[in-house]
Amino acid sequence: MLWEALGAARDLGRVQQIAAVLVRYGFGGLVRRVGMAGALERAGKALHWREPEDLARLEPAARVRRALEELGPTFVKLGQILATRGDLFPPEWIVEFGKLQDAAPALPFEDLRGQLIEDLGEAPEAVFAELDPVPLAAASLAQVHRARLADGTAVVLKVRRPGIRPVIEADLRLLDRLAEIIEKEAPELVRYRPREVIRQFAHSLRRELDFSAEGRHAERIAALFVGSPEIVVPRIHWQWTGERLNVQDFIEGIPGRQAAALPEGFDRRLLARRGADAVLRMMLEAGFFHADPHQGNVFYLPGNRIAFIDFGMVGRLSEARRFEVATLMHGLVGRDAGKVADVLLDWSADSNGDADALRSEIEAFVDDYHGVPLKKLDLGALLADVVAILREHGLALPPDLALMIKAFITLEGMGRQLDPDFDIAGEAAPFLREVLLAHLAPRAIARRGWEALLGGVQMLAGLPQDLGRLLRAARRGKLQLEVDVPALKSFGDQLDRAASRLTMAIVTAALIVGSSIVMTVDRGGGVATLGLLGFIAAMLGGLWVLISVWRGGR
Numbered sequence: 169m170l171w172e173a174l175g176a177a178r179d180l181g182r183v184q185q186i187a188a189v190l191v192r193y194g195f196g197g198l199v200r201r202v203g204m205a206g207a208l209e210r211a212g213k214a215l216h217w218r219e220p221e222d223l224a225r226l227e228p229a230a231r232v233r234r235a236l237e238e239l240g241p242t243f244v245k246l247g248q249i250l251a252t253r254g255d256l257f258p259p260e261w262i263v264e265f266g267k268l269q270d271a272a273p274a275l276p277f278e279d280l281r282g283q284l285i286e287d288l289g290e291a292p293e294a295v296f297a298e299l300d301p302v303p304l305a306a307a308s309l310a311q312v313h314r315a316r317l318a319d320g321t322a323v324v325l326k327v328r329r330p331g332i333r334p335v336i337e338a339d340l341r342l343l344d345r346l347a348e349i350i351e352k353e354a355p356e357l358v359r360y361r362p363r364e365v366i367r368q369f370a371h372s373l374r375r376e377l378d379f380s381a382e383g384r385h386a387e388r389i390a391a392l393f394v395g396s397p398e399i400v401v402p403r404i405h406w407q408w409t410g411e412r413l414n415v416q417d418f419i420e421g422i423p424g425r426q427a428a429a430l431p432e433g434f435d436r437r438l439l440a441r442r443g444a445d446a447v448l449r450m451m452l453e454a455g456f457f458h459a460d461p462h463q464g465n466v467f468y469l470p471g472n473r474i475a476f477i478d479f480g481m482v483g484r485l486s487e488a489r490r491f492e493v494a495t496l497m498h499g500l501v502g503r504d505a506g507k508v509a510d511v512l513l514d515w516s517a518d519s520n521g522d523a524d525a526l527r528s529e530i531e532a533f534v535d536d537y538h539g540v541p542l543k544k545l546d547l548g549a550l551l552a553d554v555v556a557i558l559r560e561h562g563l564a565l566p567p568d569l570a571l572m573i574k575a576f577i578t579l580e581g582m583g584r585q586l587d588p589d590f591d592i593a594g595e596a597a598p599f600l601r602e603v604l605l606a607h608l609a610p611r612a613i614a615r616r617g618w619e620a621l622l623g624g625v626q627m628l629a630g631l632p633q634d635l636g637r638l639l640r641a642a643r644r645g646k647l648q649l650e651v652d653v654p655a656l657k658s659f660g661d662q663l664d665r666a667a668s669r670l671t672m673a674i675v676t677a678a679l680i681v682g683s684s685i686v687m688t689v690d691r692g693g694g695v696a697t698l699g700l701l702g703f704i705a706a707m708l709g710g711l712w713v714l715i716s717v718w719r720g721g722r
């Protein structure tokens with residue numbers, strides 16, 4: 169009933185396939201609850217309800233993983249995304265989702281030929297001097313073939329599987345509908361924002377389906393490493409690259425999966441550092457990063473160089489997010505529970521979790537590793553624990569952060585595999601410092617160096633808690649002002665007409681920041697002078713905004 173109301177008729181064939189797989193894996197209840205069963209019965213489609221015994225014996229997480237595998241590329245990709253959501257699923261589920269392999273049966277080359285001729289504009293033999301009909305890899309979205317250009321350049325062709333787009337679009341429509349039904353029928357799951365998760369997933373999968381987007385991502389990352397010959401990104405051959413075909417340089421190196429057996433001449437410690445630096449630079453400096461820096465997407469090249477491939481999925485972090493991430497990691501490394509809790513509460517601001525309970529758990533958690541020396545801090549594991557705490561409190565991470573944290577954890581694992589003493593906290597420190605500097609301090613403070621900055625950060629962190637909260641609310645544009653004085657109230661009304669609450673929030677925040685700097689800093693003339701300057705600047709800025717708002721409102 170529900171299902172038809174949401175308009176599934178055109179996808180009935182696919183609904184039947186999905187329902188059959190779900191029933192086979194023991195999820196008949198779900199098939200009934202969301203109305204799939206009724207819709208199929210009314211349409212005269214048969215559904216077999218018997219559950220094979222061996223499947224029924226599997227743990228639910230394993231059954232879900234197997235069902236996703238059988239349901240095909242959309243669901244495999246969905247499972248891979250869910251593997252990044254330690255905030256939504258318990259560890260045993262994350263392990264199962266992590267097992268989802270992207271390998272798919274290879275298609276005979278002849279099945280690709282028609283599409284290749286359309287995309288190349290002529291027969292592949294006319295374009296490439298050599299082309300290996302045996303695939304190098306066959307994944308769910310693409311099949312990869314080696315080839316050689318007329319000038320001798322070794323390349324690979326990533327060919328999108330013919331006919332895959334309509335199947336994926338149908339699946340995405342069904343998933344969206346499913347998420348809508350879940351939100352309507354299972355209010356207890358609303359806080360996990362199923363529609364939002366599916367919307368974001370659909371967006372990233374559609375982008376992954378466009379093979380020219382991968383080319384653009386690769387070029388953007390390559391531009392970051394122009395002056396760093398130790399990092400290699402395959403060159404894209406745009407002449408033949410488009411939505412369904414990507415032609416790029418073949419990377420001849422030792423696959424990351426063989427890192428345990430690197431030959432003489434490779435410096436494992438250096439490779440670990442270079443790999444980590446590259447990914448940290450993408451994440452924290454550029455805010456645009458390879459979202460899946462696992463062993464399968466890395467090659468080691470002579471000269472201790474590292475090549476990254478497969479930029480189909482990238483993550484983005486705004487400057488504000490980078491600052492929050494840096495503050496969180498700075499808090500973890502400095503064992504500052506208050507700072508960690510503040511950032512987490514900010515992130516899960518829209519959830520209805522219990523802030524005080526979260527705060528005390530974070531304090532206990534940070535306390536737990538108080539004596540651990542910095543070098544021994546396993547930052548990836550700490551982040552994973554933090555995410556698990558969020559889950560226990562029913563709080564969900566914003567998706568951009570979930571991706572970043574997963575990539576960070578992957579990165580640390582890779583680094584440790586190359587060098588058991590790999591110290592990611594030490595590697596990350598200069599990047600974190602830069603982010604904090606760039607965000608917090610005016611240029612003058614930046615020149616004074618890290619020490620001055622630390623003072624500044626501690627000073628902000630040391631603001632009375634209410635002020636801290638006020639600032640965070642202001643940043644989120646959620647600050648509400650209660651104005652009691654009649655004259656001010658009419659001014660407030662005028663402001664309401666003339667400008668958004670955000671303007672008022674910015675003005676207030678500027679004044680608070682300015683004045684708090686003056687209030688809290690009186691050691692060291694330099695910083696105090698700067699604080700005073702900051703205060704005056706904030707006052708002037710605030711007045712300017714007020715006057716312009718007032719003028720605009722008249």
Ligand SMILES: Nc1ncnc2c1ncn2[C@@H]1O[C@H](COP(=O)(O)OP(=O)(O)OP(=O)(O)O)[C@@H](O)[C@H]1O
Nearest residue numbers: 270305307310312324402417418419464477478480
């Ligand atoms: N430029 C390249 N040089 C060498 N090998 C490559 C290159 N691009 C792809 N490959 C090989 O093909 C495999 C699949 O490629 P890629 O990861 O880009 O495809 P995908 O469809 O995104 O797969 P997955 O989803 O599994 O990551 C890689 O693991 C690698 O072995």
